Amino acid sequence: MRNDTLLRALLREPTEYTPVWLMRQAGRYLPEYNATRAKAGSFLALAKNPTLAAEVTLQPLERFALDAAIVFSDILTVPDAMGLGLGFTEGEGPKFERPLREEREIRKLAPPDLRKLEYVFGAIRESRSGLGGRVPLIGFSGSPFTLACYMVEGTGSDDWRTVKAMRHSRPDLLHAILKVNARAVTDYLNAQIEAGAQAVMVFDTWGGALAFDDYEPFSLAYSREVLKALKKEHEGRRVPSVLFTKGGNPWLGAIAASGADAIGLDWTSDPREARRIAAGRVALQGNFDPAALFAPADAVRAEARRVLDRFGPAPGHVFNLGHGILQKTPIDSVSALVDEVRAYSRKMRSAPAPAA
C-alpha cells in the first residue's frame, strides 16, 4: 500500500501528518456522483451495482488528497437482506415496507443469507482493484441498535417513539432483534474484511438518542459483541475497527472501552477531554462540524487548524467530520479542508514536542 497513514493512525502509531477522510465523502455534493447516480436510476440501484458503487467510491480521491476510501453503500443493507424491503422516498430518506412490530415476526428474524449482500462484497473487490493500493478501503455497517431503530420504526424519526415504546413495553422483543442484528453485523463486517475492507467502522447513528441508562444495555452491549467477534487480521495486516456514536458524549468512557481501535467524535465533543478519556487506549476520529464547510475557504482552514490544535500532535487522531458531509457542501471548502489538514498537521508533527 502506497499510503497506509490512516491504518497507522487508527492503531495509534506515529504518522507524518494527520490522515483525513470524510464521512459520506462519496455523495450528493459531487456532480460526478450525481451523474453516476442518474445513470444507475436511484440511490439503491447505485448501491446494488458493484461496478457503479466502486466508481463513486473512488470519485472523491480524484479531487481531494484523502487518506482513505470508504465503500459506497447504505447502512440499511442488512435489514434489507433480512427481507424487510428497503426503499427510498425522494427527500424523505429510507423506508421499510415491512417494519418489525409483531412478536411473531420478530421471533422469525434471522441473520441474512450473505449471498444477498454479495453486491457489497463485489463493490469492495472492485474498489480495491480500482484503488490499486493508493489508500486503504474502509468497510462499514450500521450498529445493531441503529439498524433496530429503522427496522422497528420503519423510517427515520425525530423521536424514535415506536422503538422506544417497545423498549419500555417489551424490552425482551427489542433484545431479541438486537441479538440477531449483532450476529448479522458481525458476519457482514467479517465478510467485508474477507472481500478486502482494510478497516471497518460501526455507525451508531442513533444510540445517542437513548436515555442515559439505556445506551449501555441497548446499544453499546451489542456493538461490543460485534467488535469482539471481528477478524483482527487479514492479508497479514491488522484490520482496525472504529465505533462512532453520534451524540455519544455522555458515554465516551464506556465507548472507549468497547474494544474498538478508534472511536468517532461529533463536533460537540471536546477533543482534549476525549484525549483524556481515551488515555492512549484508543485512537480518535472526527470532530469537524460539517456545517462549517459552508463558510469561505479561509474560515474553513482556520477551523481545521483549531480542531487540529485541540487534538494536539500526539499520534492517534484521524481527521474527519463529526457527521456525514451535507448536501450542497461547496467543493472548494472540501479542498481547502483536506489541504489544510495535510499541511498544518505535517507542520505540527515536525515541530519539537512540548514537554509532556
Added chain:
Amino acid sequence: MRNDTLLRALLREPTEYTPVWLMRQAGRYLPEYNATRAKAGSFLALAKNPTLAAEVTLQPLERFALDAAIVFSDILTVPDAMGLGLGFTEGEGPKFERPLREEREIRKLAPPDLRKLEYVFGAIRESRSGLGGRVPLIGFSGSPFTLACYMVEGTGSDDWRTVKAMRHSRPDLLHAILKVNARAVTDYLNAQIEAGAQAVMVFDTWGGALAFDDYEPFSLAYSREVLKALKKEHEGRRVPSVLFTKGGNPWLGAIAASGADAIGLDWTSDPREARRIAAGRVALQGNFDPAALFAPADAVRAEARRVLDRFGPAPGHVFNLGHGILQKTPIDSVSALVDEVRAYSRKMRSAPAPAA
C-alpha cells in the same frame, strides 16, 4: 399561593414530594387545546390572543395534578416583535419572512418595543387571574443564541448551516445579533415577571448544536448576561430562573455556573453525574424521555420511578420531560406519569434518608 412546591424545589428548599410539570404541557396532544386553537384560527392567532392563550395555559391543570402552569406562547415572539415577520407553515414549523443575512440589516437590529409583546404580558395576567394561586406560573423566552438560529436561518434546520457559516465567516455579525438578543430577552423576561410570572425559563433549544468550543462564547455567554440582569424578586418573593440547553451534556459544569437557579436536563444526561456537577449550587429539572410516554401506563410508571431513583431524595429536583411533550402523546400516559411522580416521590422523601 396554595401550592408553591415548584418554587421551593427550584430554590433547593425541602419539599414533601418532587414537583412536576411538562414542557409544552399545553399543546396538541390535548383535544381541548386543539378545540381552542381551531377557535383562534391558527397557532399564532392563539398565541396573540391573551384570553385564549390563558385558556390553554390552564387546560392541562384541569386534567393532571401538575405543580406549575407555563404561559402558552412561542419562543420566537421576540424576533417577531423586532420586525422579522413570524409565520407558521402547517407541519413545517416557524418561518421568518425577513431573515437576517445582510450586514446593513443586522446593524439596524434593536430590541423590540415591548408594547408589541403586550399580548404575552396580557396572557400572563389573565393566566394568573385564572390560576387564583393554585400553582405558580412560569414565563419563558428562547435564549439569545436559539433566537439567532431562527433569525439568521429563517426557519428550523437540521444543521443550521447558514448561522454556522456566519459564525465562521463573520463572527462579529453574529455577536452583534446576540448582543441585541440578550438585551431584548432580558427586558422581555423582566416584563413577564412584572406581569406576574413567578419563575422564568430560558430555552436554549439549539445551543447544543454548536461545536464544543463555540457553545460558551456564542450561547452561554449571552444566556448568562440575561440571567444576571433578571429581577430576582417580585411581589416579595424570589423569582427562580431555569436555563435549559438541549444536548447540553458537554458543558453541564459551565451551565451550572451560569447564574440560573436551576438547569434543565434532557434524557441523555445522567442524573447522578448532574447531581455531582450541580454540587448543591443549582436545582435540576427534567430528564424523562418524552418518547417513553408512548409505552403503556405501567411501563411509564416504572420509568418515572427509575428517573426519580436516579435523582435520589435530596431537595432540588423538578420532574419534567427532557424536551417538549410530543404530538399524539396518549393522555393516559401523562396521567400515569404525573400521578406516579407525586406518589412515589412522596414515599421516597418520607423514607429515612440513607447515611450521606
